[in-house]
Amino acid sequence: MAALPLQEVTVTQLKGVGQALADRLARLGIHHLQDLLLHLPLRYEDRTRISPLGSLRVGSTAVIEGEVVNSHLGQGRRRSLLVRLRDATGSVGLRFFHFSASMKQQLQPGLRLRCYGEARPGASGLEFYHPEFQVLRDDLPPPPLEQQLTPVYPVTEGLQQKRLRQLVAQALDFLEQRPLDELLPASLLDQTHLQGLRSWSVNQALRYLHYPDCQADLEALAAGQHPAQKRLALEELLAQQLGMLLLRQKTREESAPPLTKSAGLLEQQLREGLPFALTGAQERVLAEINRDLTDPHPMLRLVQGDVGSGKTLVAALAALKALANGYQAALMAPTELLAEQHYHNLTAWLQPLGIQVDWLAGKMKGKQRQTALEQLALGETQLLVGTHALFQEEVVFSRLALVIIDEQHRFGVHQRLALRNKGGSEGLLPHQLVMTATPIPRTLAMSAYADLDVSVIDELPPGRKPVTTLALPDSRRPEVIARLRHACQEGRQAYWVCPLIEESEVLECQAAEVTCQELQEALPELKVALVHGRMKPADKGRIMQAFKEGEYQLLVATTVIEVGVDVPNASLMIIDNAERLGLAQLHQLRGRVGRGSTASFCTLIYHPPLSSQGRERLQAMRESSDGFYIAQKDLEIRGPGELLGTRQTGEIELRLANLKRDAHLLEGLRPLGERLLEEQPLLARQLLARWRGDSLRFSQV
Template identity: 80%
Template sequence: MTARPLQEVPVTELKGVGQALAERLAKLGIVSLQDLLLHLPLRYEDRTQVSSLGSLRVGSTAVVEGEIVSSEVSQGRRRSLLVRIRDGTGLLGLRFFHFSAAMKRQLEPGKRLRCYGEARPGATGLEIYHPEFRVLRDDLPPPPLEQQLTPVYPVTEGLQQNRIRQLLEQALQALQTQPPEELLPTSLLQAAAFQHLMNWSLTEALQYLHHPPVEADLAELAEGRHPAQRRLALEELFTQQLGMLLLRQKSRERAAHPLIGQATALENQLIQSLPFQLTSAQERVLREINADLTQPHPMLRLVQGDVGSGKTLVAALACLKALASGYQAAMMAPTELLAEQHYQNLAAWLQPLGIQVDWLAGKMKGKQREGALQRLAEGETQLLVGTHALFQSEVVFARLGLVVIDEQHRFGVHQRLALRDKGQAGECLPHQLIMTATPIPRTLAMSAYADLDVSVIDELPPGRQPVTTLALPDSRRPEVIARVRKACLEGRQAYWVCTLIEESEVLECQAAEVTWQELQEALPELKIALVHGRMKPAEKAQIMADFKAGLSQLLVATTVIEVGVDVPNASLMIIDNAERLGLAQLHQLRGRVGRGSTASYCTLIYHPPLSQQGRERLQAMRESSDGFVIAQKDLEIRGPGELLGTRQTGEVELRIANLKRDAFLLEGLKPCAVQLLQQNPLQARHLLARWRGDKLRFAQV
């Protein structure tokens, strides 16, 4: 192999790698030698010593040797070959469910075996199922034991452990002959927090992790706490910071129309028409947004605010700035129900000011749709609200200046790109405001969102009531129904949310219909409404409007009501099968109550027994109503991959670092990354090529 950077050497240059094997490796993300070296073991096995049979315990994984004392086919529930071995200290069963006649001949009484596997309780005492084994010959010395711990790698179908170990031996030889350049800035490694990693070069860290010595601390390696692992995690997280900063730099190089129109009169009119005052947090975030909108490059700002903190109003005031400057604004929401809620709120606030607000959904057809599209293209519509229907090709804006995206993690990167590109006028892009009621833990904000400016509405409007949360097993369902009856007869309203473990809208809707019928029978004195995702938008909107107006007392719903529903008189939220939902979703649903002046309650009904995760989630809900505390707990329970999803950021997956485990490594990375980009952009590019490859293509979002 020629002396090239390891990321440029394809695995097909390794001995024994043909097209079929290359395709299997590609499934694991392994295309180059560098990918192979960064494919770290999941765990390690100690095959460096022989354990006596008498020392084995349930769960012991060990190398053992012994003489075969019996070998017979057992005809139990599953036909198996049971081989019994002994040494001077005890007996052990070896059980094979897949075996051939040749294998049976190989394992005859009197022969000596060396085996490796995990001891577990079996029908004859301790047994190892399908051990790795070799027959020892009396005329030859026993084969040497391993001198190092044996790595166990993630594999895919058709790729055996031995094969990937052989390939890694070749890659590690290449690593010795052409070690990769050390690219981490010395100033970073000299920082107090990272000095213990200074002695580890990239080459040494990789060598150690693929071949740890016998005395290595297996617990430390299993938990990702070894300095060699942290050295790699640090470089990966640092590179991620570089990528995000570069992304930000690129977006700042693009042009946008500065929105400098005077919206003060309209803003004042809107604020004075409201029955409440803006909180100081809303005012602060508005100042940050307005400062961005006057710049000649596109705003990229994420506004986080807990459920009910008033993000929609902040977005409305930002839209006024665009309209006063002669541009159109668009607001996109992930569901028709939420989009319609936004439309109703925005129309109620802005139409009295003489602003034309329109709405567009996928299910709009015929003349209604044609009319909306024509008004938009001619510039008559100033603010368009809708779902992902907004980025269909026939939707043409006359002059789009600001895009507001609500709950942006529910939209794919390509969808957001499509909407942004609609506003491209010559070289100019529209400004983007992203809103989420799912608070993002600081760790994720420092990494996955490092390209965005982040504003936080960390204050709830005055008068919002704290919500008391209870968790009850489903055996106490009659008590919950009695409580709903009492609250509704006292003039309050309640939600009853049905969840299903299957990701099926049809089944979820059926479950809601069954619950609705049951509750109608149990509570004949109440007016009970039903809303779910398979109803027509107009029907859903009417049911929600009736509930808001107090025409129904109890609303049975699927999780379609998770965001955007605002009924101040609703003070009781029942969530059925609450253990099936994630923390963020539970918190969103709980945020539908506590919006009026009455004490509010959220009851989480669960079906025992709860899993460990289920218990932790319900406990977190009982203990806190702070969205940021909940989000941090969600990160701890589920980990960042699931919390973010690649949909949220495009390509944020990490190979080695773990945001949950390695959060402390993020401190201080950003200033050092800024410095490297300024002083040595070529070194920064090399780091990005090593860790991110072509994955910066999402940088435009």
């Protein structure tokens, strides 16, 4: 019988792997030998040479040898055993906080030791904390040094590095007998910028990355720039593209209601009631959406638009098309504050046209909730606005044809799937329109959203004034307060944003409650209000509405006002401890001002000294108000995971590739992926199985 390929050989076939160890490996996503081979090291240790003690520097990790000169108990804050080690070039301390009486007895003067660890500054000079050590005996030759770099793997509780290295070594023996298939098309490696990778097969790359030779370029490996890493990253990125394209293909095979009837008169009435005309970008994106909605397959379109570019109005016009065809639409937002604001805007635009708009939130109870659910199920409610409360089982639509999701990266995969499955009894899926004010850099969109059509509203409405951004140390707070007083006395309004509600010694952030009190004392002539995330939604909404109507001149808030708040008269945004916030969040907050005709300002107050990341963020904010520039910078500084919120959504699960580092490898992968799915579907499936495993289970989202 032919030997099974490694993707089908379970880890229990390895020596010493019983069910308990297999369960631990499963926690790391390792079920088969191929998974184990693709579980690559995080970093490497160089144990191939002995470093003279005199050459050590703070932070250097090294193998050292020497003779114990003395050992004694240190009685500082924590009792420790300090052993002094010396060679011909100098001496270091070995400090142990956990030690036994026998270990203390063993480490006596005259003993020769070989140790491995990191040199740190200590009370006695350079010290190694809890180094690995072995005793060198005079009557035996010293043990040989490693011939290759030592890999350090991601591990889980109950699984030690040493055990995992042994298992990988066994898997590499299997690889010798049953090499993995070469799945990268030659045409891809023939591309100019990838020709340097042609000499690396998948098997060579895996062997090298598990055990690089002692001449390996550690810096290149640490930076993910070694050709062996790039060769595997390229294969993984192609698999990721294939996964996204397959999701798209599956969606195209589903059925959705074709919305062929024009919204005609309703749309005309809505446009005539607006005090402004749509921008060219809004018209272009609306045309793309309308074209998709006439299709008998579900639309999956992402609309990106900077803060204030008019995404909600485009969504309202798209909803009109669903309603004109006799269907319902739903709009979902991540917070009650934002959902309520959408509800008020949509009601103001659509109620005069005779359209019933309703809303549903977690806080709605009793009769009010029951009535809303009944009207929805009967089809009387044409457009429902809400938070994640729309996912709940008892929320039943009569004929849902369009789902609009605002700030989609804040929702998990399961949540989006639950809403998508509310398409009604006709076996049709609703169209999906996803909106985000977090612009996504092209490289990220090419990869993370390859299953979506992307539209960009890249034009702000006429009359929007650019916002001038300043960054000032907190020592200049009195100047900021004086400027604030002057602006409010001239009839304008301002926000003062604090990241936390209560005092925190660790973050040193000004608490909103304390700041509000301080500002009331410093500015007794102004009416000051406070909103934060722990307030009841009704109280929050009431204060926000009062601020919008001009009852308060200054609103002190936490970042709950980050999205969706629209007060045209507010022209000054002050962000306390701005260095604590991410770029995308800072940009969203800045977008709350500059909505009227007055010149607007955003002042970023920071607490020096700034970290290099903090400096980069504030510099980017001063340089540009272009959301795409900000997003690209955010990607460079933080990487893709945080930008997309993928910790909760599970959209980017890459083992080796890194979208920030490997963006240059993405060029040409999408058309190649489309060709492979069409011409070599078996190869495409093999690539997917190797890198994505069962992660395509969310393929309907």
